[in-house]
Amino acid sequence: MSARVTAAEVARAAGVSRSAVSRTFTPGSSVSTSTRNRIEAVAARLGYRPNALARTLITRRSRIIGVVMAAIDNPFHAQLLQCLDAALQARGLAMLLRGAARPEMTDELIHHLLSYQVDGVIVASGLFSSSAAKACVGVATPVVMLDRLMRAAGASAVGSDNRAGARMAAEHLVALGRRRIAFMSGTPGISTSSERAHGFLDGLAEAGLAPIAIASGRYEYAAGQGAAEALLAHAPDAIFCENDLMAMAVLDVARARGVRVPDDLAVIGFDDIPAAALPAYALTTVAQDARAMADAAAALLEERIEKPARRASRRLIACTLVRRRSA
Amino acid sequence: MSARVTAAEVARAAGVSRSAVSRTFTPGSSVSTSTRNRIEAVAARLGYRPNALARTLITRRSRIIGVVMAAIDNPFHAQLLQCLDAALQARGLAMLLRGAARPEMTDELIHHLLSYQVDGVIVASGLFSSSAAKACVGVATPVVMLDRLMRAAGASAVGSDNRAGARMAAEHLVALGRRRIAFMSGTPGISTSSERAHGFLDGLAEAGLAPIAIASGRYEYAAGQGAAEALLAHAPDAIFCENDLMAMAVLDVARARGVRVPDDLAVIGFDDIPAAALPAYALTTVAQDARAMADAAAALLEERIEKPARRASRRLIACTLVRRRSA
DNA sequence: CAAGCGGATGCACACGTGTGCAAGAAACGC
DNA sequence: GCGTTTCTTGCACACGTGTGCATCCGCTTG
Structure with a gap:
């Protein structure tokens, strides 16, 4: 029994x-x-x-996908994870999830996943060592970088069109007549951060402008508060933040100082997390399509699992500007 | 190669x-x-x-834990998931995650997990059919209900002390001198909802009070807005909500109507999600200790895996009242 | 030096499954 | 009726690993 x-x-x-x-x-x-x-x-x-495990032994297909994700409590990541779950379930794939608290332990992490014979890996974490990528290639396991482009050996990639999205934010601010524009960046060294930075700076440059101040908020609310203080000291009339959490920090700090939004200060974020739509923030932001990203990641991975000869490919998901009251 | x-x-x-x-x-x-x-x-x-899978075949231990979770985009669930990941990793266990969009498919879901020979299952989803529980018992796989108590056959359970927590909320409102108190409940049929309801009503009854109005917000922000409208029509001087998302909806609706918080209306939530601490809300709330809950769930499960003879047990985690400006 | 002993090592079996191959059965065409 | 094709079924092997058992080696002890 x-x-x-x-x-x-x-x-x-x-x-x-x-x-x-x-x-x-x-x-x-x-x-x-x-x-x-x-x-x-x-x-x-x-x-x-x-017994799915015994079956794996002979078919050489586990139908398990390893997922590496950092900061699951970040609302956008949580959203992405949920969409990923749905996309994998729709394809009859199981998800082996590992959070990545420390970026330096990605090697041990990826070997752990590989020991479970995962058919593929989706990396939605920050730093992914190239030795870890090499380990996957060594066992012919396809990898998809999600929301983290990386020119690593043979890894596919799915991400938002961060450059175009950030450029839209810049153009919108310029169109509103803002000239003293500040910029809050995310975590240095992460591709999304540098892409959004480039797109935003390009957009400003096209209007003959440059940021009057720059600070990093490490993609977090708490760090964003400090960065907001630093930026507001330069009396900007607009701030673009590389994600919504930091933009919310800007709104809160500005409110505490009596700065009126959007009259004195326009604020634009990135992601369009659920909290951005709250009336207390009504944040204008560049929306990422989490569902499309997750679907594309699953589709790309499945395709490379079926046809291992296929080369790694890249896929960009369009962003849209969502206009609310903050800009 | x-x-x-x-x-x-x-x-x-x-x-x-x-x-x-x-x-x-x-x-x-x-x-x-x-x-x-x-x-x-x-x-x-x-x-x-x-090869961890081949090893499982002979040792009869996969070191995989199946996790079933609904509404991952709910901030408290995301927090719980992250803590769960840390707790399992610390014990060298892998996590096979499945979201549960539809409650009626839990049967197929649990059989899918069992086919991967999981050593145990943690259920943090809403409804868990008793036939699914029976299936786990049938293959001697221990189950821990997390944040969802259930007197199901032989399943352990870990949850917050919802009764005591909700009672604290009631006592706090009474101590503040509130008398016209309304109540917003969560999803009917879910144990946490009825437990919090009982604790809150008991706390009011002790002061000779009863809610002047009751409405359900299904644990969501959007549904909470509608419920807030209904409750505010009764001109209450306090509202207790069974989670923070609904409490935030109350604050937003009240603000839109010009109701002053906390002067005219005191609001208390439940969970203490990160957004509750935002200055735009400063929500007084009953905090659940996600880390302790996840640790306890992992510990209970591990113990039953090691010693299958052990009976299922129950474990309550204490809540604390976090006082902010909304009450 | 002989007897004894403990630790290291190899053999062989088991875990639960998918699948090529050959054999058998059934259906079909002439 | 007989040869031929198509479909079904069982046998046996393979997947990659852990572990009981017997063997062997080297060291200690009397």
């Missing part, structure tokens, strides 16, 4: 060979409908389900 | 038997230090790691 039931027991109970049971649960195999029905009935009665 | 290296290849390269390799990677096995060193060197050079 407390033992897991195996295919052999089903076979014995149904009076057939174990192969017949195996074929019943393997789509596309040759079994007569009469025996298949009998076997399925017996299997249901005994509560049999094939 | 693109093939996974096996213990047999390491053995051949090191000039030993495959058993020696296996023992090298099995703590507590008898191998001389000299051969262990040689094998470890060869293994490192070849990039060998034991």
